[in-house]
């Protein structure tokens with residue numbers, strides 16, 4: 001096989017067959033995929049299903065703590081997990097750019113396989129297309145997942161109630177800073193790794209302990225600030241967050257200072273925000289802190305009544321300020 | 336010391352606020368202007384007005400490099416980005432500022448122009464070296480803080496004999512703006528400004544002496560302060576003391592970075608590459624003589640304004656936008672009828688709403704509830 005992706009790898013020819021047989025099948029190895037049908041058929045237990053899809057584009061493709069492959073698996077698993085679902089099956093589509101290194105593709109696929117295996121999720125069907133050189137960014141991946149929601153769980157972003165407590169599962173801002181530090185035009189070095197990880201196991205432990213968690217969300221793009229605003233708007237409530245309680249690593253805080261960014265707007269890929277009744281909060285926090293992925297969890301704020309649905313921050317400094325959703329892209333300040 | 340939290344310590348803030356309350360004479364009104372957008376940002380982010388007694392008031396100045404750039408210059412940048420084979424490199428917060436027809440560099444980029452966000456002029460230079468077939472134009476903006484870096488890049492380009500690199504120069508001068516502001520205040524019947532919280536980063540370059548003449552001429556004290564909340568509170572206290580004692584001097588609160596004479600090497604770089612412009616338009620302040628820099632004759636090949644023909648357009652601000660008055664310290668954002676109703680960071684109608692240093696953006700982001 002050639003060492004780079006060529007147009008013929010996407011044209012339904014022998015070359016494409018080879019790509020599938022030599023790269024995808026051995027890595028994802030499972031009976032559904034091995035049948036080489038255009039779809040996978042499987043039986044499901046009765047109950048509510050959750051389904052989610054997400055497209056992944058990221059530069060650079062490989063970063064400390066992960067790569068586009070693991071990210072594409074974790075991201076969709078997390079979207080399912082935020083409904084309390086146990087993720088079961090994934091479909092994966094690849095858009096490959098002509099000239100992309102086959103060895104890089106192999107690395108990405110292997111990393112997807114590892115990530116899926118860890119969450120006991122099976123990649124049952126997929127697709128590949130090739131675009132001309134210059135029309136893609138190496139590789140784009142779309143994953144779609146299906147999971148089962150246990151009975152009695154009804155997580156939804158409109159269920160936050162006045163008096164509820166807001167919990168974040170760990171340090172915020174790691175992923176975004178790890179990625180930014182690698183952009184070729186940013187000359188700073190950090191040991192910060194992306195927090196990209198699948199949260200399904202943590203969520204299972206949480207809903208087992210407190211089945212009536214009201215909302216769960218993973219604060220990815222737009223960061224914690226944007227997610228809190230979305231929750232506030234869906235639930236038609238306000239929030240008061242305490243800055244001193246938000247876990248932020250010193251290295252992330254320093255990088256944010258340097259770039260003129262606010263860590264609350266920086267993306268995460270392995271954190272969640274949970275909102276639950278006040279009387280459940282302490283217990284839920286203990287359960288989270290007992291789990292590897294939630295050991296740095298903190299209660300960061302309270303749901304309050306507010307028709308304007310504002311998220312306000314009680315600053316370390318003693319003042320109050322509004323935290324808005326992210327307007328446009330994160331743009332660093334000049335001065 | 337990590338310089339992350341020490342200057343945001345709430346206990347020091349309380350102590351300073353108590354001193355301010357004690358030393359400010361109850362029967363006197365104190366009005367200070369923070370010149371820099373960086374201070375405006377910090378003041379609102381940390382809720383400093385709520386820590387001050389009612390008779391100590393702060394007002395925003397023209398020190399946000401993004402905000403003071405007039406529409407005509409943004410229109411020219413847009414025109415540059417539309418030239419064939421040009422890659423326009425710009426600092427991030429310039430990208431969202433609307434030009435005459437509400438077009439921004441971001442919308443121009445979406446429309447196909449090759450516009451790249453860079454963190455420093457060095458990145459633009461690197462692109463020029465890497466892409467010899469393209470013409471790289473750097474959209475240089477800023478007060479004295481960013482000027483030395485631009486000068487350095489031009490010197491480097493000369494050394495490397497780069498023929499595909501040029502600079503669209505919009506560097507402006509702080510002391511001149513200060514003088515003009517005081518002049519216009521002198522003719523204005525409105526609130527009398529009593530002193531300035533002086534620029535932080537600009538002063539590192541030009542030194543505190545650079546303000547001496549203006550401050551003496553108009554008898555306005557200045558305290559140069561860092562961008563942290565403790566710095567700002569401390570500077571306010573020092574200003575109150577000067578006023579109470581009838582003193583008028585340029586004082587350095589930000590002594591961990593600023594000296595009297597500034598950074599000699601940077602000043603030398605600026606002198607080598609740039610000369611004074613006869614006149615330059617500032618948003619809100621109009622055309623000010625000797626208020627900005629142009630690229631010297633020796634380096635003319637790196638001057639985008641000489642390399643490309645740029646027509647003067649008829650630039651028009653959004654009707655009702657009060658950025659001009661806000662930049663002169665005559666109005667507060669809340670006094671603009673469009674503020675927070677029509678004009679928001681998502682839909683910025685004027686420059687003051689774009690950069691987080693802009694007065695409208697700072698007030699919107701942090702304290703619009705109280706307005």
Ligand code: SF4
Pocket residue numbers: 653655656657658661668671672673674675678679683684685686687688695
């Ligand atoms: S609120 Fe908007 S329109 Fe009004 S002065 Fe500020 S920027 Fe201009």
